[in-house]
Amino acid sequence: DTGVSQNPRHKITKRGQNVTFRCDPISEHNRLYWYRQTLGQGPEFLTYFQNEAQLEKSRLLSDRFSAERPKGSFSTLEIQRTEQGDSAMYLCASSYRGGGGANVLTFGAGSRLTVL
Amino acid sequence: DAKTTQPNSMESNEEEPVHLPCNHSTISGTDYIHWYRQLPSQGPEYVIHGLTSNVNNRMASLAIAEDRKSSTLILHRATLRDAAVYYCILGDDMRFGAGTRLTVKP
Numbered sequence: 001d002t003g004v005s006q007n008p009r010h011k012i013t014k015r016g017q018n019v020t021f022r023c024d025p026i027s028e029h030n031r032l033y034w035y036r037q038t039l040g041q042g043p044e045f046l047t048y049f050q051n052e053a054q055l056e057k058s059r060l061l062s063d064r065f066s067a068e069r070p071k072g073s074f075s076t077l078e079i080q081r082t083e084q085g086d087s088a089m090y091l092c093a094s095s096y097r098g099g100g101g102a103n104v105l106t107f108g109a110g111s112r113l114t115v116l
Numbered sequence: 117d118a119k120t121t122q123p124n125s126m127e128s129n130e131e132e133p134v135h136l137p138c139n140h141s142t143i144s145g146t147d148y149i150h151w152y153r154q155l156p157s158q159g160p161e162y163v164i165h166g167l168t169s170n171v172n173n174r175m176a177s178l179a180i181a182e183d184r185k186s187s188t189l190i191l192h193r194a195t196l197r198d199a200a201v202y203y204c205i206l207g208d209d210m211r212f213g214a215g216t217r218l219t220v221k222p
Contacts, residue, residue, distance in 0.1 A: 004159075033210060042203060042212040043160060091159050093210075102148040102167075103208050107159035 004108035006092050012114045013082055020078045021111040025094030032075050033105065034067055035091040036060075043091055049075060050097065082115045089113075120204045125217045128194045136189040136216055138204030143184050147207035151178065151189045153200040154215070160203065163189065194220045 005024040013019050025032050031050050035043035046065070047057045051072035061067075064082075069075040079086055089112050093105040121139040128134040140149065151163040164171055164178045166187070171178040177190040191198055203215040 035212070042201070042214045045209075045211050048210070093159075097208075102150065102165045103210065104150070104162055104165060105152070105160075105210060107161065110159050 004092055004094050004106050006090075006108035006111050008111060009109065010112050010114075012116065014116050015084060016081055018078065018080045019082055019113060020076050021090050021092075021113075023075045023077070023092030023094075023108060025074070025092070026096075026106055027073075029094035029096045029106070030072065031095045031097045031103070032069055033093040033095075034075070034077050035093065037089045037091055037110070038087075046077075079113070082113075084115045087113055087115045120206060120213055122202075122204055122213065122216045124214065125219065127219045127221060128191075130196060130220055130222050131193050134191040134194045134198070134218065134220075136191075136202050136204075136218065137186065138188070139186045140204070140206055141185045143206055149178065149180060149184075149187045150205050151176070152203045152205070152212075153198075154203070155197075155200045160212075163202070194218075196220050196222060 007022045033048040034046040037043045045058050046061050047067050049069040052069050064080045067077045089110040091110045093107040095103050095105050097103050148165050148167050150165040152160040153163050154160040164176050166178045166180050179188045199220045201215040201217050203212050
């Protein structure tokens with residue numbers, strides 16, 4: 001297993017364009033998380049899935065943001081009509097959650113978005 | 117959601133021990149305490165977790181107060197590669213604060 005994979009690693013786009021990021025989690029992991037991180041800040045929770053169900057969305061996730069996880073495998077995060085304030089690192093993490101025990105996340109390297 | 121409080125920054129000298137504190141006075145009985153770190157230009161990586169007892173692994177040790185309202189991540193001999201932002205998070209909600217930026221001086 002190669003860990004959590006995120007693509008593309010870097011994306012430069014013009015304001016108003018749509019962008020999509022993909023996350024491939026560790027194969028046996030049933031939970032998948034998306035975070036946004038700006039310079040000097042900690043990762044900011046956006047949403048998470050358990051299998052294909054989106055169980056929680058942050059209020060920070062405006063209606064321009066949508067995430068999917070069809071078939072409970074990979075996930076996509078789409079940002080429509082991008083704004084300069086969307087420039088950030090978008091991080092994906094996955095974990096296995098079943099019964100008790102700790103929820104230990106494995107993160108990908110992130111996808112850096114620059115909106116011009 | 118349970119919250120954590122960490123100092124914004126700490127400094128250490130290379131090859132000396134480092135104790136990174138975390139306060140979590142509102143922790144619930146079933147909340148695990150997790151520590152992650154983020155090296156420059158990388159995603160966060162798992163360091164260690166615990167529930168009630170102190171824990172050791174190859175990266176660090178975790179000391180948990182008896183009342184569980186605080187914990188300390190211990191790096192036994194800091195190296196330059198340990199310079200990172202260290203995050204303490206609780207339970208299942210996986211929310212990160214600003215963490216503690218650790219600087220290691222040669």
